[in-house]
Amino acid sequence: MFSPAPPPHYRDPLTIGGVRLASRFTLAPLAGYTNYPFRRSVRAIGGVGLCTTDLVNARAILEGSAKTMDLLATGPDDRPLSVQIFGGNAGEMADAAKWLRDYGATLIDINMGCPVRKVVSVGGGSAMMCDTTGATVRLVEQVVRATALPVTVKMRLGWDDDHLTAPHFAREFEAVGVAGLTIHGRTREQGFTGAVNRAGIRAVVEAVERIPVFGNGDVLSIADAESMIRDTGCDGLAIGRGALANPWCFAQLDAWVRTGDPGPRATYAERLDFMRLHLVRLIDWKREDRFGCVNFRKVAAWYGKALRVSKADKHALTQLSSLAEFDGMAARWRDSGPPPGWTDWDAHEAQIAVPAGPNAHW
């Protein structure tokens, strides 16, 4: 398989506020998916520089709800770890950052990109990109001052095409001590549709002086990674949906950067093993077979698709209720091996559910 040449400087180490990353490829947060079970499974494959939790409400952290503690679940095999917080109240955001330092987070990430109502309605997420009068920058500064941990921001390009505020905020954030940025190259109005505006990402890269900028959006292959880096000049890449579809992407990108060759794609057996590992860890996390299986159902569809399991098995996966049941099916797939014509699978085929529109209840 042909691979474009990797950018030579991607071999040089990258740090965020003094935290050295093992690679320049990070896992972008995907609420409901990039939880501890998934992160540790991806880390076991290797090549990932940094993982981030789902977005967590700052107030809920301070209240210590059981659901929030589940979202914050982590372990020694999950470092370096960035915890992403959202909220519109500077005091709460700063207190949450202090709490997270004691909890053991490596970095704090502030969400300024989320388009969904539950986040925007409390003044968090992409709503923060509308206020260029100084309140947003002051909030971020307060979080930076509250903790010695590096603070990063993940944002979109702006609210809509007429308000591309990301370069402005990038400059201001660097000035108040933010240690790195991730830019999803879409506006809030775009939601998850339309093309990623790479010129918009480049404008952010050019707006800052020293801090690293991670380009984000629709990177699903080595070719996408190469062109994103070339078009934007970004210092690293954050990959979300591409990592769900192909958890080997970080190891492949890392090998590509080091040797010019991403190596082989995952085999049928490796895909099957990963699928089981993910399920077992979801069960550990939810402390019960059934709850782990319910959580697994939404990811099972694309695992099943990648393995090209039968329609009946796909249906059974959507109703999975125990590990024993899964093992019964997996034993059959293992015995029969890949179906005729199975070669490998392209992450571009994955259809991962996204919030349906900017105003969706997600």
Ligand SMILES: Cc1cc2nc3c(=O)[nH]c(=O)nc-3n(C[C@H](O)[C@H](O)[C@H](O)COP(=O)(O)O)c2cc1C
């Ligand atoms: C289901 C889903 C959940 C997401 N949750 C978060 C989140 O919690 N925090 C965040 O900053 N971005 C979130 N995003 C945005 C992604 O991190 C990323 O910016 C976006 O999906 C584009 O990158 P990708 O094409 O590599 O997935 C979410 C996206 C999706 C599809």
